[in-house]
Amino acid sequence: MSESFTGRVWILGNDIDTDIIIPTDYLALNTVKEMAPFGFSPLRPELASLIKEGDIIVAGSNFGCGSSREQAPEVVKALGIKAVIADSFARIFFRNAINNGLLLIECPGLSQIVKEGDEITVVPGNHITYEDKDYPIASLPENLMEILKAGGLVSAMRARNGLTD
Amino acid sequence: MGQTIIEKIIAHNIGVKSVKPGDIVTVNVDRVMLDDIMIAFVNKKFEEMGFSKVWDPEKIVLIYDHFVPASQVDDTRAYKAGDDFVDKYNIKNIHRSDGICHQLMTEAGYVKPGDIVFGTDSHTTTYGCVGAFSTGIGYTEMAGILGTGQLWVKVPSTIKVTINGNLPEGVYSKDVILRIIGDLTAAGATYQALEFCGDTIENMSIASRMTISNMAIEAGAKCALFTPDSKTAEYCDITLNEFQMNLVGDEDAVYAKELVYKAEDFVPNMACPSQVDAIKPVSELKGTKIDQVFIGSCTNGRLEDLQAAAAVLKNKTICPYVKLIITPASRKIYKAALADGTLEILSKAGAMITHPGCGLCCGRAGGILTDEEVVVSTNNRNFLGRMGTSKVKIYLASPATAAMCAIKGEI
Numbered sequence: 001m002s003e004s005f006t007g008r009v010w011i012l013g014n015d016i017d018t019d020i021i022i023p024t025d026y027l028a029l030n031t032v033k034e035m036a037p038f039g040f041s042p043l044r045p046e047l048a049s050l051i052k053e054g055d056i057i058v059a060g061s062n063f064g065c066g067s068s069r070e071q072a073p074e075v076v077k078a079l080g081i082k083a084v085i086a087d088s089f090a091r092i093f094f095r096n097a098i099n100n101g102l103l104l105i106e107c108p109g110l111s112q113i114v115k116e117g118d119e120i121t122v123v124p125g126n127h128i129t130y131e132d133k134d135y136p137i138a139s140l141p142e143n144l145m146e147i148l149k150a151g152g153l154v155s156a157m158r159a160r161n162g163l164t165d
Numbered sequence: 166m167g168q169t170i171i172e173k174i175i176a177h178n179i180g181v182k183s184v185k186p187g188d189i190v191t192v193n194v195d196r197v198m199l200d201d202i203m204i205a206f207v208n209k210k211f212e213e214m215g216f217s218k219v220w221d222p223e224k225i226v227l228i229y230d231h232f233v234p235a236s237q238v239d240d241t242r243a244y245k246a247g248d249d250f251v252d253k254y255n256i257k258n259i260h261r262s263d264g265i266c267h268q269l270m271t272e273a274g275y276v277k278p279g280d281i282v283f284g285t286d287s288h289t290t291t292y293g294c295v296g297a298f299s300t301g302i303g304y305t306e307m308a309g310i311l312g313t314g315q316l317w318v319k320v321p322s323t324i325k326v327t328i329n330g331n332l333p334e335g336v337y338s339k340d341v342i343l344r345i346i347g348d349l350t351a352a353g354a355t356y357q358a359l360e361f362c363g364d365t366i367e368n369m370s371i372a373s374r375m376t377i378s379n380m381a382i383e384a385g386a387k388c389a390l391f392t393p394d395s396k397t398a399e400y401c402d403i404t405l406n407e408f409q410m411n412l413v414g415d416e417d418a419v420y421a422k423e424l425v426y427k428a429e430d431f432v433p434n435m436a437c438p439s440q441v442d443a444i445k446p447v448s449e450l451k452g453t454k455i456d457q458v459f460i461g462s463c464t465n466g467r468l469e470d471l472q473a474a475a476a477v478l479k480n481k482t483i484c485p486y487v488k489l490i491i492t493p494a495s496r497k498i499y500k501a502a503l504a505d506g507t508l509e510i511l512s513k514a515g516a517m518i519t520h521p522g523c524g525l526c527c528g529r530a531g532g533i534l535t536d537e538e539v540v541v542s543t544n545n546r547n548f549l550g551r552m553g554t555s556k557v558k559i560y561l562a563s564p565a566t567a568a569m570c571a572i573k574g575e576i
Contacts, residue, residue, distance in 0.1 A: 020550075023550050024528050070206065157216075
């Protein structure tokens with residue numbers, strides 16, 4: 001998780017809720033892969049088809065608010081998003097994302113600075129670079145880093161149960 | 166130093182004298198709630214984790230509500246997944262058509278004051294109405310609990326909300342929580358606990374407190390807690406023990422923030438499209454034409470809600486172009502409303518009364534709407550696309566306000 005990476009940015013606003021990320025209607029689909037094309041459809045129907053592997057979402061405050069559906073971070077990950085950077089995250093979404101190995105970074109104000117389509121470089125636990133300027137970011141608490149390092153909660157529990165991946 | 170309610174519950178659970186906000190602790194789970202939407206995903210993760218049995222079949226409750234009755238052929242897959250799970254792991258508690266999960270958890274006696282409860286739905290905060298720490302989690306974490314009976318939590322700081330006085334006529338707990346969400350904003354209580362006190366709160370029924378704890382998540386809160394009292398004991402059919410009686414915020418407890426309201430200052434409110442914190446007094450929205458009214462959900466589908474609507478609709482007829490859909494939150498409520506004549510009044514006024522369940526609130530069936538249509542609803546969310554297409558306009562209100570709108574055909 002600690003290696004730096006560079007990606008193209010998609011800008012989203014405040015309070016991007018889980019009904020926007022994946023509407024209830026599509027939760028009955030069999031797999032997250034089938035749901036992914038409908039990601040963000042109430043807000044930007046074209047977005048899911050434009051996102052490429054390694055892209056980064058930069059959003060405002062309270063990203064992932066609303067329901068507890070874990071399909072939300074899974075859809076974001078399935079779309080190829082490398083990390084979501086936001087002013088702040090909703091509590092359940094935050095836990096779900098970590099448990100599924102999706103990197104979340106709090107960086108208040110960045111969504112007001114970066115332009116959609118531009119590239120940023122992320123050094124996890126340290127800073128984000130945009131147009132030659134660095135924006136500091138915090139590292140995650142130790143217990144969450146352990147889950148991320150294990151590759152998510154499933155892997156962590158498998159290890160606990162004496163199974164290897 | 167004094168403690169808040171959530172600090173007392175967590176400290177008691179892990180067997181220590183006190184905890185403080187920010188502490189990361191592992192709690193022992195008293196009960197879990199799984200719903201039909203998530204059961205197949207929980208089961209898949211549970212098996213991937215390599216568990217062969219659940220930690221305690223008595224403590225697991227599975228409730229079918231979002232997909233009941235099935236509105237799409239695929240929905241029935243959830244029943245199959247749930248039934249297989251129940252058989253395989255000898256799960257003791259399953260409800261297939263008794264009502265909405267958040268109503269049943271306290272109504273059927275699964276949650277007691279001071280318990281720690283997790284559910285695979287964000288409105289799990291509801292059980293704070295009886296003084297339980299309950300909150301929503303995702304299916305992977307739920308799978309982990311099913312195997313271990315434990316979960317890590319960060320002790321939240323607390324926002325104390327005090328309300329004293331008498332609510333004006335026509336003002337309900339829904340109007341109170343809408344105003345508070347407006348004041349806090351949709352992210353204003355993120356990661357935090359809400360604690361409610363004051364004589365207005367003490368005078369509220371458990372049903373009214375449920376409306377408030379249910380919607381606490383709309384301000385981002387982790388949980389919303391009410392001190393257990395004689396009404397709680399009666400509702401839960403228990404005698405409160407010393408620990409439960411002591412679930413009150415200490416005078417010298419440390420709060421992150423305190424909000425103080427006079428009950429007399431509250432007015433009927435609405436959350437306007439499409440944000441739960443876009444709150445306006447109903448008086449400022451007068452004249453807005455509507456197409457449909459929905460009275461139901463885990464927020465406002467209880468007997469007192471249906472009675473409040475019936476009091477407005479008695480001997481009246483709804484506006485000819487309005488569809489009024491009423492969905493009791495549980496079978497028990499349905500039967501009580503049938504027995505006391507409430508449903509008859511509502512039906513005579515022109516309401517469609519549906520089976521108990523999530524109904525229109527989860528936007529899958531039972532009255533979904535199309536572009537530019539306007540609905541006044543008693544549920545908890547007015548997000549884009551929640552009740553049909555993304556151009557439906559959803560206004561959230563109390564049952565009495567909603568019933569009045571149904572008569573007038575406008576707000």
